[in-house]
Amino acid sequence: MSVSAVDTLREERDRDAYAPHIRLFLKGRGREAMTPEDIATLEDSIDVVRDIPARTIVNRREERVRSSSLLLEGVMCRYMDDRQGNRQIVAFHVPGDFVDLHGFAMRHLDHDVATLTPVRVALVRHGRLETIVAHRPHLTRMLWFSTLLDAAMHREWIFRLGRLDADGRVAHLFCELHARLGMVDRVEQGVFRFPVTQIDLAEAVGITPVHLNRVLRGLRERGLMTFRSGEVRILDHPALVGLADFDPAYLYGGGPSVAGRDA
Amino acid sequence: MSVSAVDTLREERDRDAYAPHIRLFLKGRGREAMTPEDIATLEDSIDVVRDIPARTIVNRREERVRSSSLLLEGVMCRYMDDRQGNRQIVAFHVPGDFVDLHGFAMRHLDHDVATLTPVRVALVRHGRLETIVAHRPHLTRMLWFSTLLDAAMHREWIFRLGRLDADGRVAHLFCELHARLGMVDRVEQGVFRFPVTQIDLAEAVGITPVHLNRVLRGLRERGLMTFRSGEVRILDHPALVGLADFDPAYLYGGGPSVAGRDA
DNA sequence: CGTCCGCTTGACGTCGTTCAAGTTGGGTGG
DNA sequence: CCACCCAACTTGAACGACGTCAAGCGGACG
The missing domain is CATH 2.60.120.10 (Jelly Rolls)
Incomplete structure (x- = not known):
């Protein structure tokens, strides 16, 4: 440094x-x-x-x-x-x-x-x-x-609902939360608190709570991530990113001028 | 006046x-x-x-x-x-x-x-x-x-994709376009030009072009609206609004202060 | 200790996708 | 002016993802 x-x-x-x-x-x-x-x-x-x-x-x-x-x-x-x-x-x-x-x-x-x-x-x-x-x-x-x-996050939310299936939507949402909470030091080795209910998550990604539950089970069984009692554990970040087609550019990490390479 | x-x-x-x-x-x-x-x-x-x-x-x-x-x-x-x-x-x-x-x-x-x-x-x-x-x-x-x-329009777009079925999404989109184009004098008795393809519309509402085509047929056969060669005809606006659960408040007709009743 | 809310799982139905095969119509060149 | 072409539109049939309905479970809180 x-x-x-x-x-x-x-x-x-x-x-x-x-x-x-x-x-x-x-x-x-x-x-x-x-x-x-x-x-x-x-x-x-x-x-x-x-x-x-x-x-x-x-x-x-x-x-x-x-x-x-x-x-x-x-x-x-x-x-x-x-x-x-x-x-x-x-x-x-x-x-x-x-x-x-x-x-x-x-x-x-x-x-x-x-x-x-x-x-x-x-x-x-x-x-x-x-x-x-x-x-x-x-x-x-x-x-x-x-x-x-x-x-910008709204737009990505539209993409999430418009182009991804249930697995992808959930993966995408958790990728975003992981990135955002990481920027404010709320993530430690892929683990962070996000104490909402499965119903809340279902209402966010536009699927039923029942199906959300099955999606979470799938992600858990495949070893990608877990969500339990308000705690998220990202276990296989690359796989999750792949499933979600996630590109964090829209979060403007580094601020407005980074990708634009301000003159 | x-x-x-x-x-x-x-x-x-x-x-x-x-x-x-x-x-x-x-x-x-x-x-x-x-x-x-x-x-x-x-x-x-x-x-x-x-x-x-x-x-x-x-x-x-x-x-x-x-x-x-x-x-x-x-x-x-x-x-x-x-x-x-x-x-x-x-x-x-x-x-x-x-x-x-x-x-x-x-x-x-x-x-x-x-x-x-x-x-x-x-x-x-x-x-x-x-x-x-x-x-x-x-x-x-x-x-x-x-x-x-x-x-605000992004948020409503999220609602459209997250909560409405295919019919509702299409109805909602056309309700919005009708309202927005109306504000800039592009609508005459429920008719306005919107020269995009069905593929474009499908890519907007998050369904396949094939299914979009069927939805349009349904709306036409029920006498709600038509979309042909870039021209939209709203035939039964109340029914369309009902199908779409459409409330134009998010377009802020009248500007920022109207619903808020500025002191 | 009981109650309630949220989580979990199963069985079945439906909406939208997928694949495939036409049809239509505006634009181009002979 | 007609023939052709291609993109967009249209329709059918089969499949699959997700929703719906129903029942049971578990932990937190009074």
């Missing part, structure tokens, strides 16, 4: 000491592009930190949103129900995600937001975001980018 | 006379919230207008994007291929859409962008967008909003 790399690391650690809440924001996706001032501004914009129990609806669709939540700990999701009450989960959120930042520009959401586990969130009032948009173009662009990252 | 409404209409027409290219941008979704200065700025940001033939790849994934395209005429799409070459279309674009505005904040895309029909686009160089972000917070927010509209 070069000296400058060490310096960068130390600087990052120092900065983060003063910005404990947004420490994970855009980690592994261009967080370095944020200046110390950006980081301080964002940290100062936090209104309160709040703990919320599992299975709580945080935001109902059509409801006016006045602040956005940066997820610090736990798992949240976004979903919509059809009129028979069948649920489609459209996004999972893990620590470091700015869960409903899009509520700032949209004013109200087109879907519900809920916790799946107990969570801790940092709330940022939209008035603060307005100030940022008015005075900090670079930070604004980073925030914008982070909402577009969600859009 | 009230006098002030008439005035508003006249004013809008006057403005648009000087902004022919961005006339359709955010039409029906909060375009009114753009000030005359915003409109002029955006119009002035246009670099060139270009005509592109049908079936042309405009932007390849991972390729550095240096300008974004506002679609003026024709149909475009965004898609990704799996490694066997199966295509999943993740978005259709119609006149008034800022097709790859997200390329500005992301720098490179995670998918390909292509034309389906001959199109006319207005190109905006990213340097111009940077100036807008630096000096025009309100316009910045409108642009941000327009990229989030795409994300």
Whole structure:
């Protein structure tokens, strides 16, 4: 490791000491592009930190949103129900995600937001975001980018449902979670916590809970991965990636400019 | 109609006379919230207008994007291929859409962008967008909003694939196109042009072209709609909406603040 | 200790795919 | 103007993945 790399690391650690809440924001996706001032501004914009129990609806669709939540700990999701009450989960959120930042520009959401586990969130009032948009173009662009990252994950979710069979969908979802949780240091040797039910997973990948259960059994019996009491063990990552046709490029590891090789 | 409404209409027409290219941008979704200065700025940001033939790849994934395209005429799409070459279309674009505005904040895309029909686009160089972000917070927010509209459509696309059967998916897609094209005055008594192939549609809704053909036949025989030589005829809109479980709220007709009832 | 929710497994039905064989129609060249 | 061509569309028959229905299991919590 070069000296400058060490310096960068130390600087990052120092900065983060003063910005404990947004420490994970855009980690592994261009967080370095944020200046110390950006980081301080964002940290100062936090209104309160709040703990919320599992299975709580945080935001109902059509409801006016006045602040956005940066997820610090736990798992949240976004979903919509059809009129028979069948649920489609459209996004999972893990620590470091700015869960409903899009509520700032949209004013109200087109879907519900809920916790799946107990969570801790940092709330940022939209008035603060307005100030940022008015005075900090670079930070604004980073925030914008982070909402577009969600859009990129949505697109991959469409691919998952449109082109993969049940095995592939499940494999793909766990590949994504593995990659995302890895970026925020939540994975150790292929093992990570993701304490949701099989029903939740089924509602995400668009199959029935019964069939999801069979798929999980298949993956387990083939030695690819296990999912038990909220813990995921990736046993054969290459095989899983193959089954899922997974390419993590859409997660923009390294940030907006990496693959584009900024001039 | 009230006098002030008439005035508003006249004013809008006057403005648009000087902004022919961005006339359709955010039409029906909060375009009114753009000030005359915003409109002029955006119009002035246009670099060139270009005509592109049908079936042309405009932007390849991972390729550095240096300008974004506002679609003026024709149909475009965004898609990704799996490694066997199966295509999943993740978005259709119609006149008034800022097709790859997200390329500005992301720098490179995670998918390909292509034309389906001959199109006319207005190109905006990213340097111009940077100036807008630096000096025009309100316009910045409108642009941000327009990229989030795409994300909202992605979410509904996920719902379509995850919760609906083949009939419902096709019905849902056509309901969306009907609503979107209606907002930019491309629909007359339930009839509109959408000159794509059945293969394209199949690649969008995640079924085989063979089955798509059967679904279309079913919809035709039940008198719900027809699709022939690039022309869509909505014959029984309520039935189609019912089949699709369609609720256009996610298209944000009226703009960001309508359902939220801005204070 | 009982209850409830989530997990598990089996049997069977159905929707959509696959494979295969035409048909139609817009575009091109003789 | 007609003949030809090719891509897109259309239809049929058989198969298979996933859904549905039903029953039983197991662990957490009151």
